[in-house]
Amino acid sequence: MCRASEPPNIVLIGFMGAGKTTVGQELARLGGFRLVDLDALIEERAGRSIPEIFARQGEETFRDLESEALRTLAGARRTVVATGGGIVGREENWTMMRRLGKVIYLRVRPQTLRARLGAGEGRPLARRPGGWTETARLLERRIPLYEQADLIVDNEKGGSPREVARLILQKLSEE
Numbered sequence: 001m002c003r004a005s006e007p008p009n010i011v012l013i014g015f016m017g018a019g020k021t022t023v024g025q026e027l028a029r030l031g032g033f034r035l036v037d038l039d040a041l042i043e044e045r046a047g048r049s050i051p052e053i054f055a056r057q058g059e060e061t062f063r064d065l066e067s068e069a070l071r072t073l074a075g076a077r078r079t080v081v082a083t084g085g086g087i088v089g090r091e092e093n094w095t096m097m098r099r100l101g102k103v104i105y106l107r108v109r110p111q112t113l114r115a116r117l118g119a120g121e122g123r124p125l126a127r128r129p130g131g132w133t134e135t136a137r138l139l140e141r142r143i144p145l146y147e148q149a150d151l152i153v154d155n156e157k158g159g160s161p162r163e164v165a166r167l168i169l170q171k172l173s174e175e
């Protein structure tokens with residue numbers, strides 16, 4: 001819940017490699033927010049890395065841990081949450097994200113994502129046998145979900161993370 005005088009929390013969504021953490025850091029710096037990187041929070045709570053969680057416990061358990069981590073943020077204030085790319089897959093996550101604050105989709109073109117993701121180091125879902133074809137399919141399936149955000153902001157090569165963060169803060173202040 002946010003008070004009239006306080007800026008809303010910001011929840012950044014988007015595909016792997018969209019720059020959620022980097023833009024989140026700039027938003028935190030410029031807007032005086034606390035930054036929560038949800039993947040880092042999951043790892044901290046689980047005591048193991050995301051690739052380890054996927055390998056030992058599987059994706060469904062990872063998704064449970066992801067929803068639980070998001071749940072711990074209820075009531076947060078002046079916070080930017082950089083989520084993982086798959087957060088949009090569960091309806092309950094949407095309820096929690098919308099309760100938290102403004103949901104912003106950082107949109108990046110497939111070719112740019114492909115270049116940024118490279119070999120998918122540290123990202124189990126970008127390292128599957130099907131290679132980029134498989135990853136691109138996942139992206140296609142998720143785009144309509146990302147587009148349910150309150151605001152869509154492009155994060156292509158041209159703009160620096162700081163410029164993108166400034167644009168987001170400006171758009172929010174105009175609402």
Ligand code: S3P
Nearest residue numbers: 015016017084085086123124125
């Ligand atoms: C995932 C994205 C990752 C991480 C996990 C699953 C996904 O986060 O949560 O590997 O399903 O797209 P980033 O989007 O920060 O890479």
